[in-house]
Amino acid sequence: MSKIIRLAAALLFAFAAPVMAQDIKVGTIFPLSGGAGPDGQTVTNSVKLIVDQINAKGGLLGRKLVVVSKDDESTPAVGVSRANEMIAEKADVVIEGWNSPVTLAMQPILARAGVLDITAVSKSDLILSGQSNPNAIRINSSNGFDAAVIAKYVVNTLKAKTVAFLTENDVYGNGFQSAVEAEFKTMNFPGKVVATEKFAFKDTDFRVQLTNLKAVNPDAIIVTNASNSSGLPAMVEQYRQAEIKSAFVGAVGIMLTNVFKVAGDANNGIVSADIYFWDLPPFNSIPESNAFAAAFKKAYGADPDKGAALGAAAVQVWASAVEATKSLDKKTVAEAIRGKTIKGTVFGDATFLPNGQLQPRYVVFKVVDGKNAKLEALPQ
Amino acid sequence: MSTIEQSRSGSMSGTRAAIFVVLAAVGFFLPKLLGGTSVAYSTLTTIAIFAVMCYGIDIVLSYLGEVSLGHTLFWAIGGYTAANLSVKYGLNGWSTALATIALCIVAAGFLGAVTLRTREFVFSLVTYAAAVVGYEIAFNWDAIGGSDGIVGIAALKLPFGFATFSGLTQEDLWPVAFALLLLTLLFLARFRHSKLGTAALMVQMNPALAASLGIDPRRIRLAVFVLSAPITGLAGWLYAYQRAYVGPDMFETYFLVLMLTAVVLIGRRILVGPLIGTAILIAQQNLFSLGGDWNKIVLGAVLALVLIFWPAGLIGLFRRAGGSKLNW
Amino acid sequence: MNIAQQIVNGLVLGSGYACVALGWTILLGVARLVNFAHGQLYMLGAFVTWYAMVKVGMPYPVAILAAIITLGILGALLQSAMMRLVMTQNLTSLMIVTLGFGYVLQGGSALIFGGNPQTLPGTLARAKVDLGSLWFTWQDVLVFVATLLLYGAVWLFTQKTRFGSVIRAVAEDPKLAELFGINAKVVYLLVFMFECGAVALGAALVAPRSPILTSMGFNEVIMTFVVVVLGGIGSIGGALAAGLGLGLFIAFFGAFVAQAYTTAAAFALLLILLVIRPAGLATK
Numbered sequence: 007m008s009k010i011i012r013l014a015a016a017l018l019f020a021f022a023a024p025v026m027a028q029d030i031k032v033g034t035i036f037p038l039s040g041g042a043g044p045d046g047q048t049v050t051n052s053v054k055l056i057v058d059q060i061n062a063k064g065g066l067l068g069r070k071l072v073v074v075s076k077d078d079e080s081t082p083a084v085g086v087s088r089a090n091e092m093i094a095e096k097a098d099v100v101i102e103g104w105n106s107p108v109t110l111a112m113q114p115i116l117a118r119a120g121v122l123d124i125t126a127v128s129k130s131d132l133i134l135s136g137q138s139n140p141n142a143i144r145i146n147s148s149n150g151f152d153a154a155v156i157a158k159y160v161v162n163t164l165k166a167k168t169v170a171f172l173t174e175n176d177v178y179g180n181g182f183q184s185a186v187e188a189e190f191k192t193m194n195f196p197g198k199v200v201a202t203e204k205f206a207f208k209d210t211d212f213r214v215q216l217t218n219l220k221a222v223n224p225d226a227i228i229v230t231n232a233s234n235s236s237g238l239p240a241m242v243e244q245y246r247q248a249e250i251k252s253a254f255v256g257a258v259g260i261m262l263t264n265v266f267k268v269a270g271d272a273n274n275g276i277v278s279a280d281i282y283f284w285d286l287p288p289f290n291s292i293p294e295s296n297a298f299a300a301a302f303k304k305a306y307g308a309d310p311d312k313g314a315a316l317g318a319a320a321v322q323v324w325a326s327a328v329e330a331t332k333s334l335d336k337k338t339v340a341e342a343i344r345g346k347t348i349k350g351t352v353f354g355d356a357t358f359l360p361n362g363q364l365q366p367r368y369v370v371f372k373v374v375d376g377k378n379a380k381l382e383a384l385p386q
Numbered sequence: 387m388s389t390i391e392q393s394r395s396g397s398m399s400g401t402r403a404a405i406f407v408v409l410a411a412v413g414f415f416l417p418k419l420l421g422g423t424s425v426a427y428s429t430l431t432t433i434a435i436f437a438v439m440c441y442g443i444d445i446v447l448s449y450l451g452e453v454s455l456g457h458t459l460f461w462a463i464g465g466y467t468a469a470n471l472s473v474k475y476g477l478n479g480w481s482t483a484l485a486t487i488a489l490c491i492v493a494a495g496f497l498g499a500v501t502l503r504t505r506e507f508v509f510s511l512v513t514y515a516a517a518v519v520g521y522e523i524a525f526n527w528d529a530i531g532g533s534d535g536i537v538g539i540a541a542l543k544l545p546f547g548f549a550t551f552s553g554l555t556q557e558d559l560w561p562v563a564f565a566l567l568l569l570t571l572l573f574l575a576r577f578r579h580s581k582l583g584t585a586a587l588m589v590q591m592n593p594a595l596a597a598s599l600g601i602d603p604r605r606i607r608l609a610v611f612v613l614s615a616p617i618t619g620l621a622g623w624l625y626a627y628q629r630a631y632v633g634p635d636m637f638e639t640y641f642l643v644l645m646l647t648a649v650v651l652i653g654r655r656i657l658v659g660p661l662i663g664t665a666i667l668i669a670q671q672n673l674f675s676l677g678g679d680w681n682k683i684v685l686g687a688v689l690a691l692v693l694i695f696w697p698a699g700l701i702g703l704f705r706r707a708g709g710s711k712l713n714w
Numbered sequence: 715m716n717i718a719q720q721i722v723n724g725l726v727l728g729s730g731y732a733c734v735a736l737g738w739t740i741l742l743g744v745a746r747l748v749n750f751a752h753g754q755l756y757m758l759g760a761f762v763t764w765y766a767m768v769k770v771g772m773p774y775p776v777a778i779l780a781a782i783i784t785l786g787i788l789g790a791l792l793q794s795a796m797m798r799l800v801m802t803q804n805l806t807s808l809m810i811v812t813l814g815f816g817y818v819l820q821g822g823s824a825l826i827f828g829g830n831p832q833t834l835p836g837t838l839a840r841a842k843v844d845l846g847s848l849w850f851t852w853q854d855v856l857v858f859v860a861t862l863l864l865y866g867a868v869w870l871f872t873q874k875t876r877f878g879s880v881i882r883a884v885a886e887d888p889k890l891a892e893l894f895g896i897n898a899k900v901v902y903l904l905v906f907m908f909e910c911g912a913v914a915l916g917a918a919l920v921a922p923r924s925p926i927l928t929s930m931g932f933n934e935v936i937m938t939f940v941v942v943v944l945g946g947i948g949s950i951g952g953a954l955a956a957g958l959g960l961g962l963f964i965a966f967f968g969a970f971v972a973q974a975y976t977t978a979a980a981f982a983l984l985l986i987l988l989v990i991r992p993a994g995l996a997t998k
Contacts, residue, residue, distance in 0.1 A: 039678025041929040043829035079678040082635040087432075087672050094425035107633045110537050114630035118555065119424065136537035138630065175526070175974035176533035204974035208933045210924035213723045214968035221716045235831040240924035247842055248849060268833050268925045453806045500988055506805050507748045511943055512988055515981045518936070522978030639932070643813065650810055679824040686817025693807045693814070694795055 029072040030065075030334065032057055032321065033097035035088045035112065036104050036126075038077035041235060045262075045313055046104050049126055050075045051306055052317035053101055056325075059301065066325055067332065080104070082111035093119040098334045101320045106130035106178065113138040122336040124324060126316045129178055134361045141340035143358070145316045145323070147281050147366035149178070152258035153185030155279045155368045156228060158386070160186075160255060161195050164277075166225035170201040170252070172215060172241075179204075179230040182257050186228060200224050207233055210240045216248045223252065230257040239268035246272045253277065258368070263311050266379040273376030277384070281366040282315040282353065286383045288367065292354045294322075315352050319364070322351040414564055417557075427556040431628060433661075433668050434563035435621050438570050439641065440648045440660040442618030445574070448655045449586040449610050452506065456497060456513030457645060459520040460490045460615040462636035464622025466524065469536040469632035479544040479627070486623045487616040494615030498608045521637035535633025542627035559628055566624060567661070570617055574657060577613075586610050647689055653699030719848055720965045726854040728961020730920045732954050733861040734934075735941040736868065737912030743948015744885040744905045745800060748809045751792075751816035752938060753931035755910055758819055759785055759917030760926045761827050764834050774836050778918040782911045789910030793903050800902050803888075816931070824928040831925035839922040857919045864915070865954045872950065881905065885948060940980050944987065 034053050036046030050073075057071045065071060074097060078085035085108040092100050093115070099122045103109035109128040116123040117139040125133050125144040134142050160166050171186075173179040187199065201222045203215035219227055227250070231238040238260060245254060256278030266273060283289055284299035298318055302310040310318070326349070327342035328334060345360040357365045371381040412419075420426040439461055446454045467486045471477040477485075501512050525533050541554040542562065552558065577583045588596040589603045596603065626632045648663030667685075675681060696702035734756060741747050749755075759781045766777035792815055793800070799808050838852035872878035883891040884901045892898055913935075921934075941960055945952030963983070964976045971979075 037678075039824060039829065041829075041927055043678070043824075043929075047829075077675075077678045081638060081640050082629075082631070082633065083638075083640055084671070086629060087668075090425055090428045091672065094423065106534055107635050110535060110633065111629055111631045111635070113537070130534050132534055132537050138537050177528075178533075204972060206974055206977065209973075211727065213726070214720065214965050215973050217716060217719045217723060218969055236925045236927055236930065239831070243840075247840075247851065264831055264925075268831055447806065451806070453809055500985065504988075507742065507746065507809070508943070508947070510748065510809065511939055512985070515939065515943075515984050515988075518981045519978060519985060522975065522981070526975065526978070643817075646810055646813065650807065679821040682817045682821030682824075686814040686819075686821065689814030690795070690811045690818065691814075693811045694799065697799060697802075697804050697807045 029070045030067070031095065031097045031099075032071055032073050032324075033092040033095070033100040033102075033121075034073060034075040034317075035078050035085060035092065035100060035102040035108075036075075037080040037108075038075070040080050042080050042104050044235070044264075046077075048311065049104070049313045049317035052302065052310065052314035053321050055301055055305055056298075056318045056321040060321070060325055066328055067334075071325075078102075078105075078108050078112075080108060082107045085109075085112045086115055088112075089115040092116070093121060097121055099124065099324055099339075101126055101317065101324075103128035103133075106133065109133055110136065110138070113142070117141070120336050122324070122339055124320045126320045127313060131181065134363055141336055141344070141362070143323075143340060143343055143362040143364075145320050145364050147258060147368075148363055149182045149185045151363075151366055152279075153182060153189050155258060155370065155386070156255060157186050157189035157193060157195075159277065159279070159370055159384075160226055160228065161190065161193050161197075163384070164226055164253060164255070166253070167197040168200045168222075168224040168226075169197060170203070170219055170222060170224040170227045171199065172203050172205070172212075172219065172227055172229045172231070174207055174230050174232060175204040176207060178232060182230050183228075197225075205231075205237075207237065209233075210236050212241050212244050213248070216244055216250060219252070220248055220250050223250075226253040226255050228255045228257065229260070231260055234260065234262040235264045235268075239265050242269040242276070243272045259312060261373070262313070263379070266373075266376055270377040271375070273373045276373045276376075277371070278373075279368045279370040280312055281368060282312045283369050283371070283381065283383075284310055284315075286369050286371065286381065288354070289352075289369075292352070294350055294354070295352045298352045319351045319353055319356060323348045323356055323364075326350065410568060413568075414561070417560055424556055427560050428628075429668065429672060431556055431560050431563045433665050434560075434567040435625050435628060436641075436644060436668065437648070437661040437664040438566055438624075439618050439621035440645045440664055441570050441574060442614045442621070443645045444649045444660045445577070445614040445617070446611060447649055449583060449590065450607060451590045453510045453646070454513045454611075454614075455510050455642060456516040456520075457614070457618045458637050458642050459493060459497075459513075459517045460618040461622040461625075461641060462520060462524060462634075463489050463493060464619035464624075465626040465632040465636045466530055466536075467619075468623045468626035469539050470530055472540055472626075473536055473538065476540075479542045483620060483623055486619045490615040490619035491612055494612040495608070498611035501611075502604050502607060517637060517642075521634055524637065525634040531633060533634060535631060535635070537631050539626055539630045539632065542624075556628070559624070563624060563628075566620060571657060571661075573617075578655070578657075582606065582609055582613075643685075647685065650699055651688075651692060653701030656699075656701055659699065659701070716969070720969045721962065722848055722850055724962035724965030725858060725958060726850055726961070727964055728958035729854075729858040729861040730916075730923075730957075731937045731941050731960055732957025733857060733864065733919060734913060734916040735938045735945075735953050735957055736861075736864060736916075736950070737909035738935075738938050739942040739945065739948060739953045740868070740912075740950070741905055741909040742942060744881055745902050746803070746805055747800065747906070748805075748812065749906075749909060750809060750813040751819060752909075752913060753933070753935040754816040754819035754823070755785060755788075755913045756917045756921075756934050757926070757928060757931040758788075758823055759914035760834070760921035761823060761832070761928065762914070763918040763921070764832050764926060765827070767834060767836055768832070778915065781914040781918050785910040785914035786907045789907040790903060792910075793906035797899060797902070801899065820928065820931060827928050829928060831927050833925050834922040837922040853919070853922055860915070860919055861954075861957075864912070865950060869950045936977070937980065940984050943984060 034050050036049050037043055038046050054073050057073050061071055076088040078088050089112040100116055101124045103125040104127050106128040109125050123139055127146045133144055171183050173183045203218055254276045256276055258279045261278045289295045299310055327339045331338050331342045344358055344362045347355050347357045349355050370384045370386050372384055374380050374382045417426045417430050443454055443457045446452055464486045467489055468482045471482045471485055497516050501509050504512055541552050544551040585601050586606050589606050648660050651663040652659035738752050741749055762781040762784050763777045766772045766780040796811055838856055841852040843850050880896055884898050888898045941956045945956030967979050968976050
């Protein structure tokens with residue numbers, strides 16, 4: 007008897023409620039103003055591009071995707087407000103994070119509300135280990151993986167005997183330096199770390215530190231500076247002005263477009279690594295990457311950089327998981343990503359560790375023509 | 387006072403008490419009245435917390451006539467105390483609140499003593515310097531959080547002997563935030579008529595008279611400054627539980643400018659001035675955001691224009707337009 | 715070698731601080747006005763210089779002049795808006811009004827000039843000087859020389875000319891000065907224009923060291939606080955000494971302790987000095 011009532015009720019609802027294919031809301035929260043504004047804008051543009059591509063192919067689960075983009079102004083308190091707005095607007099997923107403190111502030115808010123939170127760029131280890139979000143996913147590489155690549159180059163390829171660090175004084179910089187030093191230990195590095203100089207993220211004048219480093223004259227200086235729009239280009243120029251002979255080895259991911267644009271040929275000879283270059287192997291032979299690069303260039307008139315790739319991959323990974331599980335539920339989709347491999351992203355096959363970290367593929371490069379951002383890939 | 391005046395003031399205060407109770411009740415149910423959504427709760431909780439933060443700086447501005455640029459220090463002390471003690475030692479809300487009050491008093495005592503003989507812009511600059519030093523310490527001292535701060539602050543736990551209040555969601559935290567706001571308002575209303583409050587006002591407005599009455603301006607200054615600190619500190623304390631994350635961003639000018647704007651926008655020594663100012667600013671940021679750059683232009687223009695045309699705050703406009711003589 | 719180079723570094727940094735702090739300390743000394751828009755004015759000065767050189771094609775010296783004039787005019791406009799508050803000496807409101815102006819300048823500049831970093835070409839910032847093993851750029855020399863000349867000129871002006879004594883009179887006691895027939899309004903207007911022009915000059919000289927962003931501003935001038943309070947508010951010689959001294963302190967602290975903590979050290983030093991000598995710095 008109750009079964010008939012339940013069936014009747016279900017039929018009643020099915021006919022009474024208008025069948026509306028609601029749009030799926032893809033939220034983005036990145037800095038769109040301030041110092042990191044242009045970077046955040048690039049990532050957001052990339053997300054929009056991929057969403058347009060998905061819509062052109064019929065959408066996701068038969069529904070159209072809509073991007074809701076918000077500006078966190080690189081301020082955690084503002085990010086929290088934006089996250090609350092996303093919750094109110096019933097976003098189905100939020101792709102966020104250029105500055106780690108903003109991500110860390112938004113995480114618990116989004117997690118509590120059951121909204122899936124994919125961190126595209128922020129690098130802090132706490133994002134995955136902090137337990138604020140048990141379903142955390144991060145696309146950008148972590149300091150741990152980065153350190154291995156750089157240490158390998160310095161020890162095996164460069165065969166440096168003396169190494170110095172020029173490190174940004176915060177958890178990101180100090181964390182990277184510690185990770186590299188740990189790698190040195192694991193690899194039984196025969197050389198020595200002879201000096202460490204630190205600076206604040208906002209600094210633009212490094213002559214004091216460079217003077218100290220020049221006096222020590224190590225074989226290599228490992229530089230960690232995330233201030234791609236002002237500090238790092240200034241540092242590169244001052245490094246050359248000081249005529250420091252030591253090899254400039256940049257931490258993973260710091261050599262972004264602005265650094266080349268501003269410091270130009272001063273960059274020549276710098277060796278670093280990153281997780282995406284549209285025109286270097288292995289990425290230039292991945293069909294999805296080539297398609298993405300062409301579409302990005304067409305839509306925005308510039309080649310996509312790593313930030314753009316991270317934004318694109320975030321959407322692709324999420325969309326794949328949704329398609330595979332036929333669900334928008336946070337836990338279901340997250341579990342289809344964490345510890346799993348997603349095919350068909352701009353990175354090729356995207357393999358995630360159980361903790362949500364995407365395993366990166368690195369390109370180690372040397373700058374041959376800084377003015378035109380021409381790089382030469384080095385063997386790893 | 388004649389009996390007529392006494393009874394009139396008696397019934398006046400009776401009416402005012404009634405009005406207050408009604409407003410308090412409406413205020414408490416405001417989130418429900420506005421839809422009961424999580425956004426309503428979180429926005430109003432944020433407004434309540436930020437308003438309490440502003441009252442600290444308001445006391446210093448209204449009663450000492452000085453602009454303290456260092457109150458973010460107390461805001462951060464509250465946040466960091468709550469975060470560190472609850473995450474590292476599992477202390478409950480009462481303990482962390484008491485620790486916050488104690489630390490704020492100590493910090494304000496030191497800073498107040500240092501600035502005792504400074505006035506106006508030197509006072510402002512010195513308090514600003516203190517905030518900068520505080521920021522640098524918080525940023526570089528990994529033991530208390532470092533540059534990435536402390537994540538995973540557990541829900542607020544306030545044991546009441548027979549039951550424990552646990553502030554897990556925004557809905558749960560609202561009564562605590564509202565209670566804190568109410569307590570602050572009551573405190574300020576009392577303070578205005580207290581010995582210390584009236585003495586401070588006298589020192590500010592007529593130093594000669596105050597001196598002749600034997601009031602020591604330095605003692606008053608220190609007392610008022612020290613009193614203002616735990617208010618902002620407790621706001622920071624609750625903020626840590628609301629956001630579940632505390633970092634050096636607590637020192638950012640974002641909070642300082644919010645405090646200053648909310649306090650001067652409506653007017654000085656108006657009890658609900660900072661509350662209304664905070665509500666307006668948060669509403670603009672959340673509901674009428676025009677993007678980071680335009681928001682700055684609007685905020686800056688509003689600040690500058692309001693103070694240029696109505697140096698006493700928007701209340702000047704209200705009064706000029708023939709507003710009532712309500713003693714807010 | 716290291717020491718000598720660090721001394722050079724200290725002088726370079728210090729002359730930059732002193733150059734940027736001059737207008738601010740005079741404004742504070744004469745009008746008791748805390749100009750919170752100082753950082754944004756610095757940023758605007760740098761961008762006007764950039765715009766003049768890159769978009770209009772002016773040579774560097776002309777661009778510097780353009781920046782000074784532009785900001786001078788802006789200063790006149792801002793001061794006229796604030797005049798009533800200045801005359802009534804409503805200092806707390808004034809502080810917050812300048813804060814508001816700073817915000818408008820920041821938002822407006824971001825909209826006009828965009829969020830991307832820019833460089834100032836055609837300056838001497840890339841022209842290196844090699845004196846034995848010491849290195850610095852011709853721009854550093856320019857900043858140092860210009861700062862000394864500027865301070866010298868201002869000092870002579872305030873101490874030796876009639877108008878200079880008028881300014882000092884207004885700084886000392888505006889009401890009394892008015893009684894003597896001095897038009898305080900004009901003085902305030904000119905002093906504010908001077909502050910804007912001076913910070914424009916500072917920006918045009920110092921900013922080419924690194925890329926400029928519309929979001930920079932407060933951070934660039936944060937040392938101005940320390941310079942001004944250490945040197946004595948309104949004191950010209952004090953600001954120069956404090957600026958150079960601070961530069962040397964930062965160079966040596968950075969060289970032998972840790973560069974990353976220099977801001978903390980500078981401000982802690984300020985607080986300590988204020989604890990020891992509170993009366994001395996509460997003057998004016």
